[in-house]
Amino acid sequence: MNKSQGAAPPASPPRWGLGGIAPRSRFTELSLLVWVGALAVLGFVAVVGAETSSFGSASILVPAIFIVLVLSLHVFLIARRFRGDQVLMPIAAGLTAIGLVLVQRLASDLLLQQLSWTIIAGGAFAATILIPRDLTALARFKWTWAFLGVLLLVAPLFPIIGREINGARIWVKVGPGSIEPWEAVKLLLVIFFAAYLEEYREVLSRSQRRIGPFPIPPIPYLVPIVAMWGIAMLVMIFEKDIGATALFFEAFYAVLGLALLLVGGFVAYQLFGHVQARVDTWLRPFDEDLRFGSGYQLVQGLYALANGGLFGAGLGNGMPDRIPVVWSDFVFDAFAEETGFAGALALLTLYLLFLYRGMVIALRAPTTFLQLLAAGLSFIIALQTLVIVGGNARLIPLTGITLPFVAYGGSSLVTNWMLVALLLRVSEVSNRMRGGP
Amino acid sequence: MTAPIAANIRSLTLALAIAFLVTSIGVSYWTILASDQLANDPFNPRLIAASNDRPRGAILDRNGAPLATSEKGASGFVRSYKDQSLAQVVGYASLQFGLSGVEAAYAESLIGQDPADPISIWRARYLGERQAAGSVVLGIDEKIQKAAVEALGGRRGAIVALDPRSGAMLASVSVPSFDPNEVVDPRRQQAAMDKLNNAPEHPLLNRAAQGQYPPGSTFKVVTASAALESGFDPTKKLRVDDPYQADRSWGDYFVRSASHAHGLFDMSDGFRLSENIYFAQVGLQIGGGKLAEYAKRFGIGTAPKLDLPAAKGQLSGSGLLDRPTLVADTSYGQGELLVSPLQMALIYATIANGGVMPTPHYATGVRDAEGHVVRQVAPGAQGQVISANTAKTLTTMLVGAVAGPGAFAFGAKVPGVDVAGKTGTAETRPGEAPHGWFVGFAPAEAPTVVVAVIVENAPEGGVTAAPLGAQVMRAALGK
Numbered sequence: 001m002n003k004s005q006g007a008a009p010p011a012s013p014p015r016w017g018l019g020g021i022a023p024r025s026r027f028t029e030l031s032l033l034v035w036v037g038a039l040a041v042l043g044f045v046a047v048v049g050a051e052t053s054s055f056g057s058a059s060i061l062v063p064a065i066f067i068v069l070v071l072s073l074h075v076f077l078i079a080r081r082f083r084g085d086q087v088l089m090p091i092a093a094g095l096t097a098i099g100l101v102l103v104q105r106l107a108s109d110l111l112l113q114q115l116s117w118t119i120i121a122g123g124a125f126a127a128t129i130l131i132p133r134d135l136t137a138l139a140r141f142k143w144t145w146a147f148l149g150v151l152l153l154v155a156p157l158f159p160i161i162g163r164e165i166n167g168a169r170i171w172v173k174v175g176p177g178s179i180e181p182w183e184a185v186k187l188l189l190v191i192f193f194a195a196y197l198e199e200y201r202e203v204l205s206r207s208q209r210r211i212g213p214f215p216i217p218p219i220p221y222l223v224p225i226v227a228m229w230g231i232a233m234l235v236m237i238f239e240k241d242i243g244a245t246a247l248f249f250e251a252f253y254a255v256l257g258l259a260l261l262l263v264g265g266f267v268a269y270q271l272f273g274h275v276q277a278r279v280d281t282w283l284r285p286f287d288e289d290l291r292f293g294s295g296y297q298l299v300q301g302l303y304a305l306a307n308g309g310l311f312g313a314g315l316g317n318g319m320p321d322r323i324p325v326v327w328s329d330f331v332f333d334a335f336a337e338e339t340g341f342a343g344a345l346a347l348l349t350l351y352l353l354f355l356y357r358g359m360v361i362a363l364r365a366p367t368t369f370l371q372l373l374a375a376g377l378s379f380i381i382a383l384q385t386l387v388i389v390g391g392n393a394r395l396i397p398l399t400g401i402t403l404p405f406v407a408y409g410g411s412s413l414v415t416n417w418m419l420v421a422l423l424l425r426v427s428e429v430s431n432r433m434r435g436g437p
Numbered sequence: 438m439t440a441p442i443a444a445n446i447r448s449l450t451l452a453l454a455i456a457f458l459v460t461s462i463g464v465s466y467w468t469i470l471a472s473d474q475l476a477n478d479p480f481n482p483r484l485i486a487a488s489n490d491r492p493r494g495a496i497l498d499r500n501g502a503p504l505a506t507s508e509k510g511a512s513g514f515v516r517s518y519k520d521q522s523l524a525q526v527v528g529y530a531s532l533q534f535g536l537s538g539v540e541a542a543y544a545e546s547l548i549g550q551d552p553a554d555p556i557s558i559w560r561a562r563y564l565g566e567r568q569a570a571g572s573v574v575l576g577i578d579e580k581i582q583k584a585a586v587e588a589l590g591g592r593r594g595a596i597v598a599l600d601p602r603s604g605a606m607l608a609s610v611s612v613p614s615f616d617p618n619e620v621v622d623p624r625r626q627q628a629a630m631d632k633l634n635n636a637p638e639h640p641l642l643n644r645a646a647q648g649q650y651p652p653g654s655t656f657k658v659v660t661a662s663a664a665l666e667s668g669f670d671p672t673k674k675l676r677v678d679d680p681y682q683a684d685r686s687w688g689d690y691f692v693r694s695a696s697h698a699h700g701l702f703d704m705s706d707g708f709r710l711s712e713n714i715y716f717a718q719v720g721l722q723i724g725g726g727k728l729a730e731y732a733k734r735f736g737i738g739t740a741p742k743l744d745l746p747a748a749k750g751q752l753s754g755s756g757l758l759d760r761p762t763l764v765a766d767t768s769y770g771q772g773e774l775l776v777s778p779l780q781m782a783l784i785y786a787t788i789a790n791g792g793v794m795p796t797p798h799y800a801t802g803v804r805d806a807e808g809h810v811v812r813q814v815a816p817g818a819q820g821q822v823i824s825a826n827t828a829k830t831l832t833t834m835l836v837g838a839v840a841g842p843g844a845f846a847f848g849a850k851v852p853g854v855d856v857a858g859k860t861g862t863a864e865t866r867p868g869e870a871p872h873g874w875f876v877g878f879a880p881a882e883a884p885t886v887v888v889a890v891i892v893e894n895a896p897e898g899g900v901t902a903a904p905l906g907a908q909v910m911r912a913a914l915g916k
């Protein structure tokens with residue numbers, strides 16, 4: 001089966017989707033952005049109002065800068081006569097707005113940094129829309145991406161450049177600050193897996209041997225995947241970041257990945273103390289010996305959730321600041337404390353909509369590579385959300401994953417906006433293939 | 438090839454959507470279903486913070502003297518602690534560091550939600566109506582506590598005084614101590630806590646209940662109990678020749694006599710002159726199994742059922758007495774034994790109480806805001822450990838150990854009262870001064886107070902500790 005056949009459009013047109021044809025004016029996007037702007041302004045006014053009972057210039061200035069930023073991105077897309085999806089960007093912008101409001105609420109001294117990162121993320125978004133010119137060209141350099149990804153992933157392990165923060169060695173020193181290379185790695189790996197699977201998918205799935213109901217793919221083609229698994233396990237051991245490892249491997253080949261990860265996780269649990277401690281904390285955080293020790297953060301997070309109730313304490317009226325490192329690890333619980341179950345559900349719904357739009361784009365994509373790429377990108381955003389929200393709500397052990405777009409952190413924000421741009425690019429390719437206006 | 442990929446993408450999306458649904462249900466559990474219970478959890482900082490505008494219950498001594506109160510300050514109510522010598526017992530209620538001591542053990546009672554008062558809990562939980570907080574009353578007696586503080590006089594160690602009939606703690610001192618007011622002061626708390634955590638002498642540790650020391654000669658009552666109840670005749674004289682070894686297999690290992698004794702000893706002499714070699718021979722005669730059994734019955738190796746954290750001590754590293762030299766050494770309170778001052782006080786309380794061990798407790802009751810009793814804290818006795826007869830025989834010998842001719846524990850005498858007690862000089866690490874012990878009770882015929890004293894690294898050992906015990910007993914007996 002060759003590429004041109006793979007590029008054939010889906011047999012049946014998608015039955016679901018908001019606005020199949022992209023108008024040049026991007027009116028849908030604009031009208032959604034109006035709501036995003038309102039969200040940013042109201043959020044800042046509420047938080048600053050609750051804290052100081054006066055409206056300082058910061059409460060207007062920051063949302064104003066943010067609104068100018070998203071509007072200029074919108075105008076940029078129009079100017080490019082861009083025909084891609086109009087819903088994803090407003091969702092990402094809405095989540096970013098919530099993130100900025102929460103940084104103001106939880107760690108206002110970090111607000112300026114986060115605002116700067118938001119502007120950089122906007123720039124990265126625009127750059128990804130412009131380059132590369134041909135998206136499918138990405139597939140040709142798959143081994144480069146894999147190599148780069150692995151290099152970035154192990155970079156924190158090296159002396160001098162690596163850095164350990166809060167017990168996890170997942171940072172690389174850059175100038176005065178530090179970045180989390182993992183964030184870029186996840187993009188590179190999705191691209192690699194999409195390209196790799198496009199090429200070998202047939203061989204991998206057309207298998208003679210089976211173990212029970214599971215087909216065993218031919219060994220040589222499994223090597224890169226198993227090698228990735230091995231590296232993931234090594235990274236888990238040395239970088240003490242279970243979260244990144246979970247995402248690393250599940251980045252695309254979900255089922256096989258999950259099985260291997262469970263095996264690896266079980267072995268790691270048996271062998272490594274910090275994995276056991278995480279699981280132990282998850283199982284009994286309220287016990288006397290843990291509630292002021294390793295379980296402290298989780299227990300404080302659960303108190304915050306409990307204080308939320310149905311409609312929340314109101315922005316600025318809860319006590320989420322009792323949770324250590326709340327602005328990066330526990331933003332979900334902080335948001336739920338002040339906006340209640342209703343707010344938490346709304347937030348989860350935004351991610352679900354993101355997933356839905358991303359998967360619609362994947363289904364409509366003209367080539368296998370683009371399909372796998374869009375599905376992989378949407379998948380990691382959804383998985384990351386589930387892993388951290390599940391950790392915050394004590395459904396699964398807590399990991400160091402951050403809530404996409406919302407949690408404080410520059411590396412994550414920049415790469416997630418690049419991810420949105422890639423999804424938009426895929427949708428644009430389909431729209432052009434379809435010969436829309 | 439496209440079709441199966443589309444199918445895969447659809448099922449992946451469906452699986453993720455289901456995961457989102459499950460996650461939402463999980464979040465609804467914490468925000469709605471478990472909300473009431475967690476919102477009222479005493480460790481929830483929102484409740485401690487709420488005491489900014491609503492006072493937390495007071496902690497009082499047995500005569501109603503305040504030990505911890507909430508006082509109105511400029512920015513709401515501030516917790517204030519009156520007696521630094523009770524810092525480890527009363528504990529602290531800190532927004533930053535959580536709760537400790539009585540503040541933790543009776544956390545619900547101190548916010549007006551005592552478990553014995555389900556209606557208040559229900560009203561707080563479902564109607565949002567909070568009762569004004571009540572108070573927790575401790576068995577501590579200001580007068581005895583003060584005497585114990587003065588007796589120890591800043592020397593590292595601990596003193597426990599308790600009522601052998603009820604198990605109520607009358608005094609509890611642990612030196613060094615700290616100022617809990619610093620721990621709850623937002624401006625000083627972090628520096629104060631860092632200092633406390635780094636202090637080599639562990640001021641946060643309640644040595645009275647959590648300190649673990651070799652008991653030395655004070656442990657001989659356990660050996661004697663095991664012997665008396667196995668039919669050993671206390672009037673039988675045993676030959677003591679310093680230094681002692683049972684046989685040549687001990688090599689160069691000997692049991693030493695504190696008074697380099699040579700002569701015939703019965704059990705009273707053994708207690709009066711604190712003769713290690715006598716008790717080593719008794720222990721070897723009855724055997725390690727019997728000795729281990731009685732140590733266990735007296736609670737060595739099990740944490741006392743105190744309402745605050747308590748150490749469990751140990752009989753030996755392995756929990757067994759499986760070597761003759763270990764049996765001999767354990768018989769006079771050395772070997773690998775470790776006990777807390779509270780455990781020693783409970784052993785002597787058992788003897789004072791006709792062989793029945795009381796259950797120790799710091800608090801004696803919980804009252805509501807109007808002063809009505811919500812709950813009495815009066816745990817029942819733990820059961821008969823030794824027979825009343827054995828207890829009586831031991832009491833007589835312990836009186837001799839204080840008042841008999843040449844008695845080691847003469848310093849513990851209280852004029853006009855028969856004191857029963859025993860000193861101990863517990864060897865620690867080589868090159869370090871031994872710990873000095875005194876454990877005893879009075880009046881011997883109808884005991885109302887048991888005192889355990891330990892002075893860490895006191896060169897004179899038990900001789901240092903005995904008069905301190907007397908001081909505390911005098912205060913308790915009003916002499």
